[in-house]
Amino acid sequence: MTMTKTSLPAHMKCVVLLGVDFDGPCHEVGRGIAPLGIHSWGRYSAKRGVPRHLDMCQRLGVPCTFFVPGYDAELYPEVVKSIDRNGCEVAAHGYLHEAWDMEGEEEERLLRKTDDILSNLLSKPVLGWRSPSGRKSAKTMQVLRSMGYIYDSSDKDYDLPYRWRFTNAAGESDTIIELPNNTYSLDDFPFYKFSYTPPSEVLDQWLAEFDAIYNGDRFFVLTVHPRSGWGSGTPSRTQVFEEVIRHIQKYEGVHFFSSAEFARWCQQNPELLEEVANV
Numbered sequence: 001m002t003m004t005k006t007s008l009p010a011h012m013k014c015v016v017l018l019g020v021d022f023d024g025p026c027h028e029v030g031r032g033i034a035p036l037g038i039h040s041w042g043r044y045s046a047k048r049g050v051p052r053h054l055d056m057c058q059r060l061g062v063p064c065t066f067f068v069p070g071y072d073a074e075l076y077p078e079v080v081k082s083i084d085r086n087g088c089e090v091a092a093h094g095y096l097h098e099a100w101d102m103e104g105e106e107e108e109r110l111l112r113k114t115d116d117i118l119s120n121l122l123s124k125p126v127l128g129w130r131s132p133s134g135r136k137s138a139k140t141m142q143v144l145r146s147m148g149y150i151y152d153s154s155d156k157d158y159d160l161p162y163r164w165r166f167t168n169a170a171g172e173s174d175t176i177i178e179l180p181n182n183t184y185s186l187d188d189f190p191f192y193k194f195s196y197t198p199p200s201e202v203l204d205q206w207l208a209e210f211d212a213i214y215n216g217d218r219f220f221v222l223t224v225h226p227r228s229g230w231g232s233g234t235p236s237r238t239q240v241f242e243e244v245i246r247h248i249q250k251y252e253g254v255h256f257f258s259s260a261e262f263a264r265w266c267q268q269n270p271e272l273l274e275e276v277a278n279v
């Protein structure tokens with residue numbers, strides 16, 4: 001640690017980042033499973049979950065970042081374009097949702113492949129990345145920075161954003177904004193995949209987390225998936241997502257950002273951000 005803890009300005013009572021990890025059929029295909037029958041729930045993301053979440057964000061007037069795997073963008077280009085057209089951010093999330101450790105060259109090839117797919121589809125640069133399944137190597141940040149990415153939202157090591165300083169591929173000192181995401185208490189996956197927690201209890205958990213964070217570190221990052229199965233794409237689970245947002249909107253001084261907008265804010269306010277070197 002080279003600087004003091006990140007401190008958000010007083011008028012920002014709480015920063016809220018909403019993330020939807022697309023996780024379509026790539027999730028199965030990357031594991032060698034045909035995305036058919038019981039394994040077809042990734043298709044639900046494209047057909048029902050993403051449109052439902054987009055509609056909800058529009059109704060509530062909140063920004064959201066959709067982290068999209070390259071393979072899914074190839075399958076559903078119009079769905080991915082609709083995310084952008086509706087004012088939400090599209091960020092990268094692996095090619096085949098790589099949940100395996102990769103050699104450096106394979107990792108870099110797939111990061112660049114997905115970046116090409118998304119940036120060509122949207123005719124704009126991609127600015128951020130979230131690791132599928134949390135996998136990352138010592139080289140990942142170097143590749144992301146060389147593609148112009150300004151943030152990563154993968155690490156689980158802190159409750160606040162920070163700036164990570166590292167040596168880039170050109171051998172120079174460089175930084176990237178880290179937006180840590182808490183994939184246990186603020187992610188639908190463990191509740192619906194492992195503990196089969198009823199949606200009403202998931203809602204209680206997320207409201208309690210928000211209230212604690214609002215009175216604590218004031219940085220709230222919620223991750224959901226638009227799938228059926230273990231995701232939040234289905235109606236009652238989307239309702240949980242919506243009720244959390246409606247609850248948050250009642251609080252004074254809450255600032256909703258897309259991840260890229262907030263990473264830009266972090267870049268523009270360097271003195272407020274903790275800097276971490278060589279984590």
Ligand SMILES: [Zn+2]
Pocket residue numbers: 021022023093097132133
């Ligand atoms: Zn994912």
